[in-house]
């Protein structure tokens with residue numbers, strides 16, 4: 001098992017190179033925050049694994065953050081408690097220590113998914129909540145026509161939802177998370193109706209899949225998208241997305257509760 005906990009590098013990404021732009025382009029979106037809070041179902045003590053700079057950590061809960069990258073830990077807001085330097089695969093907490101646990105946009109970077117999910121289950125009494133993208137649907141997005149390499153990379157990296165559900169066991173549910181048009185958390189699909197944003201290299205850089213792509217692909221992407229925006233070809237095909245309030249894409253919440261705890265959740269199934 002290759003479990004790293006080093007400065008800069010964590011998982012399969014060099015967060016040192018993703019850089020300091022992450023917190024400004026990946027600001028938590030309040031509608032996605034609500035979906036996460038609903039899934040946590042009122043848990044008071046919450047573990048956040050792969051916490052990054054602290055997005056979606058709510059003041060309503062006592063959050064313990066785990067984050068292996070020094071670069072990400074150093075970008076945490078001053079009002080948040082420091083993150084524990086550890087990895088999902090080896091959580092330094094006792095069994096059942098937390099009411100709930102979440103991991104957001106992180107599982108695809110872990111070196112041992114099953115070990116990480118087993119650990120989350122072990123230290124959590126109630127719901128384990130995974131916000132991630134379904135690899136089955138990441139390619140169903142117009143970006144695939146401009147930068148297939150990026151979405152192929154994402155489809156390869158994101159673990160299968162079924163596999164994660166099986167790993168977590170108990171009672172599981174999967175729910176699509178509608179992406180709002182003005183989503184402040186800038187993952188690729190967040191720009192479904194604002195294609196010009198993806199011409200900004202810093203916005204792309206805040207989505208880790210772009211760091212796997214070589215310069216030639218990036219240049220080809222920029223030239224083609226800019227050309228289609230200038231000529232009106234993009235709008236002819238996808239212009240309706242500019243006024244579509246929400247987009248149901250690949251973003252999902254997987255929620256798993258131990259069988260005997262399910263009665264404590266009063267939200268959706």
Ligand SMILES: C[S@@+](CC[C@H](N)C(=O)[O-])C[C@H]1O[C@@H](n2cnc3c(N)ncnc32)[C@H](O)[C@@H]1O
Nearest residue numbers: 010011050051052055069087088104106109110
């Ligand atoms: C895309 S960032 C998401 C950060 C944050 N959860 C958010 O939503 O903004 C993925 C995070 O997972 C962390 N990570 C990578 N491998 C990990 C591992 N094995 N255990 C825990 N965290 C890991 C990375 O360091 C990075 O901060």
